[in-house]
Amino acid sequence: MVRLPLSRLCLFAGGLITLATLLGFAEQLWWRFELLGHFRWQYCWLLLLLMAIGVWQRQRWFILWLVPMAINGALILSLAWPAQPGLAAVDTLTVLHANIDHTNPQPTAAIDYVNRQTADIVFLQEITPTTLPQIVEGLTHYRLVAAEPKVISHGSAMFVPQGSSLKILSKQIIQVPNYSQRPLLTVDIQLGSQRISLMSIHLTRPGTVRGSHFQNIEFQAVTDWARRQMDAQKSVVIIGDFNSTPWSRRMGTMQRQGNLQNSQQGHIGQMTWPGDLPFLLQIAIDHCLHSRDLGVLHRFTGPYIGSDHLPLHVTLGIAHVTLGIAHGS
Numbered sequence: 001m002v003r004l005p006l007s008r009l010c011l012f013a014g015g016l017i018t019l020a021t022l023l024g025f026a027e028q029l030w031w032r033f034e035l036l037g038h039f040r041w042q043y044c045w046l047l048l049l050l051m052a053i054g055v056w057q058r059q060r061w062f063i064l065w066l067v068p069m070a071i072n073g074a075l076i077l078s079l080a081w082p083a084q085p086g087l088a089a090v091d092t093l094t095v096l097h098a099n100i101d102h103t104n105p106q107p108t109a110a111i112d113y114v115n116r117q118t119a120d121i122v123f124l125q126e127i128t129p130t131t132l133p134q135i136v137e138g139l140t141h142y143r144l145v146a147a148e149p150k151v152i153s154h155g156s157a158m159f160v161p162q163g164s165s166l167k168i169l170s171k172q173i174i175q176v177p178n179y180s181q182r183p184l185l186t187v188d189i190q191l192g193s194q195r196i197s198l199m200s201i202h203l204t205r206p207g208t209v210r211g212s213h214f215q216n217i218e219f220q221a222v223t224d225w226a227r228r229q230m231d232a233q234k235s236v237v238i239i240g241d242f243n244s245t246p247w248s249r250r251m252g253t254m255q256r257q258g259n260l261q262n263s264q265q266g267h268i269g270q271m272t273w274p275g276d277l278p279f280l281l282q283i284a285i286d287h288c289l290h291s292r293d294l295g296v297l298h299r300f301t302g303p304y305i306g307s308d309h310l311p312l313h314v315t316l317g318i319a320h321v322t323l324g325i326a327h328g329s
Helices: 005-025 033-055 061-076 110-116 131-140 209-231 249-258
Strands: 092-099 121-124 143-150 156-161 166-177 181-193 196-204 236-239 260-262 286-291 293-302 311-319
Touching: 005 033, 005 061, 033 061, 033 209, 033 249, 092 110, 092 196, 092 236, 092 286, 110 121, 110 131, 121 181, 121 196, 121 236, 143 166, 143 181, 143 236, 156 181, 156 196, 196 209, 209 236, 209 286, 236 311, 249 260, 249 286, 286 293, 286 311
Parallel strands: 092 121, 196 236
Antiparallel strands: 092 311, 121 156, 143 156, 166 181, 181 196, 236 286, 260 286, 293 311
16 A cells, blocks of 8 residues: 655645635536535635644645635635624514424423523424424423424424513515425514514525525525515514525625625634534534624524534624615615
């Protein structure tokens, strides 16, 4: 068996990472290239490790990895600065999103975790007909508002605290687009003087050519939904499993076309999947996007709760007085 010197192995690994870095921008050429763009965080720390080895071995080749390092680092650091620093708000809303994992028949850890939290709205995903009764009975601090359990990963439910004074104006289960097999929970609430439309989202996993194509359709359909809510002079919150990272083209297009802000802005290190793996191996695919008349006061991810996703907590506040200014109309 031929053993390659460490320097050659590092050169080979760095070359592969550089190629993956560049191909991650070519998703329009082939759907699999879209997947390569989700691992910018891993590319960064791997390139940093290779550069450290190069310095240790006094090899000049480590300079080659400065370019892909800069490319990936710039994308990640674009989330480093908060969108609205120093935001103060009187009316606030705390939303907790948690994926229960439909393959887990005993979501005891998730139930215990949610019971210990203080949230105005709890959205749970991958709820099944088997787990819904357990969750309703186990969440002693919360009451069920709406649910659409499914035997597969498409089920969801919404809870509010017992005795909550939150004014729920309407609730609905919709398909976006209208021929989708994934029911999504939407609810309109009143926060201070503002009406807010919230959606609990679970987009298709882009693991096949068909899945990738349909996810692209879903992104556009949800963007259109958000714009319709804003045109009706409502604020918007979209939270859940996007199955996409914040630096993907699809996320960027949704934010631009929908005039939406990613709550992860200013919270750079909050990865959510896979929940049972170390931080270095995780990526961020659970998100909260919101209209620009809202601002993020607090955001954090929770611990492992027996699911392949970590919970996401976001506290929002009203950032502007008039919707016209905030929505750019």
